[in-house]
Amino acid sequence: MSTPLLELRKVTKIFGGKRDYTVALDDMTLVLEEYFPKIIAVVGESGSGKTTTGMLLLGFYGPTMGQVLFRGRPLHELKGAELFRFRREVQAVFQDPFAVYNPFYKVDNLLSIPIKNFKLARSKAEARELMEDALERVGLRPEETLGRYPHQLSGGQRQRIAVARALLLKPKFLITDEPVSMVDASLRSTILKSLRALNQEFGVPILYITHDLTTAYHISDYIIILYHGSVMEAGNVDSIIRKPNHPYTKLLVSSIPWPDPDLPWGGTEEMIQKSQVAFKAITGCKFAPRCPYKMDICETKAPELFMPERDRVVACYLYRDHTVLPREELSSVFAQA
Amino acid sequence: MSEPVLQVKNLKVYYYVEAGAVKAVDDVSFTLDFGVKMGLVGESGSGKSTMAFALMRMIKPPGKIESGQMILDGIDLLKLSEEKMRQTRLRKLAMIPQGAMNALNPVMRIDKQLIDGMLDHGVIMSKEEREARVAQLLEMVDLPPKVAKMYPHELSGGMQQRVTVAQSISMEPDVIIADEPTSALDVVIQRQVMETINRLQQRLGLSIILIGHDMGLMAQSVDRLAVMYAGKMMEIGETHAMFRDPLHPYTRLLIESLPVLENKGVFSGIPGITPSLLNPPEGCVFHTRCPKAWNLCQEATPEFVEIKPGRWVACHLHTA
């Protein structure tokens, strides 16, 4: 088996000091292959560790325990040419379509600097052509966008330029952190469509980080549900959204506000009431304090990843009769069609 | 049909900037009936937040309420003195703010913040009565009594938002304006807060204007829906009818662009960008992005008319 492009190996990330700390990510292993042109959604509420996962993979945070590897080498050891290759091959689209722009420069910089640094063009004219081509692909007119300052464009336009940047760079892997959550509803689908195109036409694998189950369902092939830094459920997105197994996923899915007055919020009243309980660091299942199906074992020992079906795993003792998938092999469920 | 509790007629709110007047709310009219939850939905720049502050009469310079009427219980709010308007807030017209995190005074305990609104509206209470009232308010929004002695930063986002909900019902107002009360919250918490608001609405017989951008949330929680675009009212109607048969092309496109279970992988958006409110397009403000636009749309602004009982729309397709 070849070395994976990116890998989280038994990574734990803790923020804060000795007494006042939060476990953002708890013993997570995730293998992301180079030629696996699928979209994996990482879904969770705030504090679930989904953004931390992205930041770790991009090398912006270091792990507290475990390793983050790029082509088999720990990220923090990368220097010179290796680091350069990592930056070239792993790219990102962030949430805030304003903050990614340095207010001092025109929006062109977001496209022209990587072209220059990664030597994607031999001449100014060629660079310009690349930029214009990428902008047109995301439905922007270059003459209306290039040469402007970020504040002169709308949020939707700015975010589309950020996606154009990813299109232009055609990275080996793209991490998108809530790319549409700060964009108006009418413009979201344009951005999602561009991401989908990047994935399907150029075969770029995407990690789609979001709190929004509906867009995750629509754009991705696989899904990982995180809760307080631990995987609750993972696997094929269709099966999981249509028939959630884990009580937490059930709660999430039933809380989706579908834009259809005839499809009201489902009745999981008891869980809804309970989920007000504040989270406490515990040894067992993280969801136990909120879980209506809680058993004694849930509080003492965190559940393994049980495999009720070939294309999904669920970390819940309700499924303990099924085979156990070792945590390190989480990514293998994504290989199942 | 029930009695209208709030009537807004031809309201105009402009912001005066160097380059001219930004028409944030431009000739908007609607009626809110007693005991009804109405959603006011719009994207950024549609004027929905300006609408909220206009209703509270809290537009700050360079903004100004140009003209119009806002009649609450038969009284035109725009004709009230500053002091009378202050007394109207909370007592008759309360607000649930966006982002409760920043809306609570960080250095004041929750009980003090819950009670001071009542004190400034002339409610006289003994110490015991205050404590009882605070406990009662907290109970109504499903918060434990110990929250009273806590500071805002000790509460989670959902709990903070519940505190602002408790605050808004403390004087049992006629109308509550909820300005994107759950936009900063996770889906589960969002649902809890919305369900709390719904329960209170039924228990206290409140009329609510829920301002937001999320059609999904609207579908789940309101009786009537009003759609705004670029400072103008596009369509108003009963929620079911609006989703089943949207009359305005904007409403239709907005609904269609939202993902549902059945249309996985279909990404249909509204082409183009929202127009500048400084120089809105001639004619219908939506014609630049409307797939059904015809020559009349560029020339004449469509009237906002009631085409069947309770259903209003501003579109030449239906009125011309």
Place this chain on the structure above:
Amino acid sequence: MRIPLSYVFKRIGFLVAVLFTAATINFLIPKLAPRDPVQELVNQKIASGGLTSQGAAEFRDSLRKLYGLDKPLWQQYLTYIWNTMRFDLGYSIVNYPVRVDFIIGQTVFWTLGFVGTSTILAFLIGTVVGALVGWSKTSKWFSWLMPPLAAFSAVPAFIIALVLIYFLAFKLHAFPLRGGYSATIVKDWSSTEFLLDVAHHAILPALSMLLVSIGGWSLGMRSMMVTVEGQDYITFAEAKGLKGSRIFFRYALRNTLLPQVTSLAMQLGLIVSGASLVETMFSYPGIGNRLGAAIAALDYPVIYGIVFFLVVGIAVATLVVDLLYPLLDPRISYSGG
């Protein structure tokens, strides 16, 4: 609210570090300088004819012994730190054998009186004025106060003192020109006449400090007020239909006080430095004037002693403000430091 002990210990630890650094600087700088105060003093005595060359050598040796200068450097350092810890700051050279701590004891209360009073007054007046000017609902009339106050805040107090002395003391004879009390009066702290005389003498120095500080406090307060007025909790307070006075005092003022108190802690050093120069201008019998006199006479033990004493005073005052701060701000995180 209770202040955790760990926070207190942390602040005290920092205080010790400050004092240790200050003592070390005090010890090291004279050693680094190619200057021999003892020899200079001996030369002075010879020049004034008070010593023969034979006596000079003996006098010099005895002085060296007295100041411990005959011992190795590290021993001198340890002795110095030990003595400093016991607040034994040595003897004045010029007024030998007067002890430095005696000099400090004689002067410190004068300084404490006039600096303390003027600082508290300025802080209160400045804060109120700044709050009123910054609050958009108060009369525009207040904003006319700002330019003159701001101008005064820029100019050093001892420069303003010069003008006050000339006009109010010399020209109008409204106040005494110099000193802490009249030479003709009996120094008796229990007599009203003496106390009034002291107050009369303190007014001009205090006024110089006041004019400068009021402007500074009100400038800071005004800009904080403008910032706070833009906060959501003010908007929501208005939406609650609160009375203007309650919003002003309980919501706006209460929140602006926090940064104002922080800046009081930061400004203490500047205030004391400024007051030292003002005392010199008025020949006020305080510690600053004594420092000026010591500098003029090159009385090094007195200079270093007074400087060290002032550093201790300021560091302790800062500590007190630091420890009181959490009482004002419930959000403070103690663990962060």
Place this chain on the structure above:
Amino acid sequence: MQRGQGFKGFLNYIRRNPAFGGGLLILLLLLLFSTVAGYFVPKEGAYPLFTTPKQKPSAEHPFGTDSVGRDLLPTLIYGTRMTLSIGMIAGCIGLGVGTVLGFMTGYFGGLFDTIVKFFVDVLMTIPSFLLLITISASVPNPEEMSVIQMALILSLVSWVQPTRAIRAQVLSMRERAFVMMAKLSGMSGMEIIIKELMPNLLPYLAISLAGAVNGGVLGSLGLQTLGIGNLREPSLGMTIYWLRYYNAFLQGYWWWIIEPVIVIAAIFIAFLLISIGLDEFANPRTRRTV
């Protein structure tokens, strides 16, 4: 934040920010006074025994003379020049050191940051003026101190404030998304500091410079007033020292008092206006004219 183009844009900006413009104008006038005027007024007049002492302002001596025969016009011209030079040199050194330390510690963090932060915290608690007294009182032959020596002594403390201010700004900025984007675009740490952070911090750097120069002038003035430093060469601090030494206010020599006070006040007010103006530029949110 719209940036105007060229000189016209600058003038346009000044019009909208009168504090900044006013401060700049006063400073410019002071600089003209202390440099250009020097070509017409010889420096000899700024030393004792130049002319008849204790004269009121007259046609011959428009600023009057002091009690040892200095002509106050050249004294103030050359004094302003010297005091401003000391302040500016000390301020520039302070800002230079502060910028390097602030960016390095703020952006890269680590042990170096911990050490620098500790010293900055300690030095913030110890009043710099008292530190300056200790240091400069120990210097041999303070009465012959040159402009550079004085400035160097002042710069021993003038780096503390800029370091603290710049570090804080860098800390708040380095987590911003555009810095992450720059990293993803293959920029190195130094490149990010210079090309991405510096331009955004220009107003803060300017505020720090104004503050550091202001501190330098204040420090030199205070030291000389106490009699530390060169009291022979003309400077504003020297003027204050001698007018107090000769009790100018007991003799009613109003011109000797008022003139340096006006110059000194003008310097500090110019710095105040400039920093208020710059502050408005850096935080347009708190815009409100004085």
